[in-house]
Amino acid sequence: MRRRIVAGNWKMNGTQSDASALVRAISVDLNRDSAVQVVLCPPFILIPTVATLLTGQQGIEYGGQNLDVHDHGAYTGEISAPMLRDFGCRYVIVGHSERRALYGDTDDLVAAKSRKALDSGLTPIVCVGESLRQREQNTTESVVGAQLDAVVAGVGSARCAEIVVAYEPVWAIGTGRSATPVQAQSVHRFIRDRLAAANDARAADIPILYGGSVKPDNASALFAEPDIDGGLIGGAALSAADFLAICHAAA
Ligand code: PGA
Numbered sequence: 001m002r003r004r005i006v007a008g009n010w011k012m013n014g015t016q017s018d019a020s021a022l023v024r025a026i027s028v029d030l031n032r033d034s035a036v037q038v039v040l041c042p043p044f045i046l047i048p049t050v051a052t053l054l055t056g057q058q059g060i061e062y063g064g065q066n067l068d069v070h071d072h073g074a075y076t077g078e079i080s081a082p083m084l085r086d087f088g089c090r091y092v093i094v095g096h097s098e099r100r101a102l103y104g105d106t107d108d109l110v111a112a113k114s115r116k117a118l119d120s121g122l123t124p125i126v127c128v129g130e131s132l133r134q135r136e137q138n139t140t141e142s143v144v145g146a147q148l149d150a151v152v153a154g155v156g157s158a159r160c161a162e163i164v165v166a167y168e169p170v171w172a173i174g175t176g177r178s179a180t181p182v183q184a185q186s187v188h189r190f191i192r193d194r195l196a197a198a199n200d201a202r203a204a205d206i207p208i209l210y211g212g213s214v215k216p217d218n219a220s221a222l223f224a225e226p227d228i229d230g231g232l233i234g235g236a237a238l239s240a241a242d243f244l245a246i247c248h249a250a251a
Pocket of ligand 1: 210
């Protein structure tokens with residue numbers, strides 16, 4: 001049975017007091033009996049705040065939104081995997097489309113970051129997804145396939161079973177226009193088949209999350225699809241009530 005995961009990507013939002021209020025509100029009402037693994041990904045500077053509040057709490061983990069491929073050194077402005085581990089992170093988002101589009105994260109760099117995460121004891125949540133233009137040109141599968149193949153080559157086919165994949169169509173992120181459950185399932189199935197080509201024995205165990213305008217009112221239908229194992233949540237992760245409703249939908 002593969003894990004169900006709901007991860008919140010806070011992006012570059014929040015102060016210390018916002019983060020405290022959000023974590024408190026989520027942890028008070030979270031159903032800890034559910035099998036859903038909840039992961040919070042705050043901005044780096046808010047990780048200590050979140051870590052302090054979550055110490056000793058079951059069913060809820062936290063992680064970074066990015067990492068550098070080096071462990072330490074002259075890399076001004078970057079954060080390394082050992083630093084994330086030092087603060088108790090278990091997860092890290094890798095290859096988010098905003099990083100690919102705005103900060104030059106190529107398929108090869110995403111692969112190297114995924115490998116560094118695994119080597120350091122972090123589970124990478126590897127984001128893949130096509131732009132609207134690519135979808136309209138019917139190249140979704142070749143784009144997503146190439147993004148995935150780079151990561152599988154980087155981490156090795158044996159270890160690709162240790163990653164989490166997030167399918168996030170770029171046109172659905174922050175737009176209020178989610179993929180339909182049928183559209184998302186079709187790409188999730190494609191991703192699972194592609195992973196099976198690399199590691200047939202373990203592909204069925206790899207959680208594949210959907211991200212892109214997941215809200216309380218569309219989460220249940222998306223999560224009901226057989227290859228959608230939870231979500232990577234942006235905007236709705238900043239509201240405790242919405243995020244908890246999405247966690248509930250994944251249970
Ligand atoms: P959204 O963002 O839920 O606000 O669309 C998802 C993401 O970027 O991970």
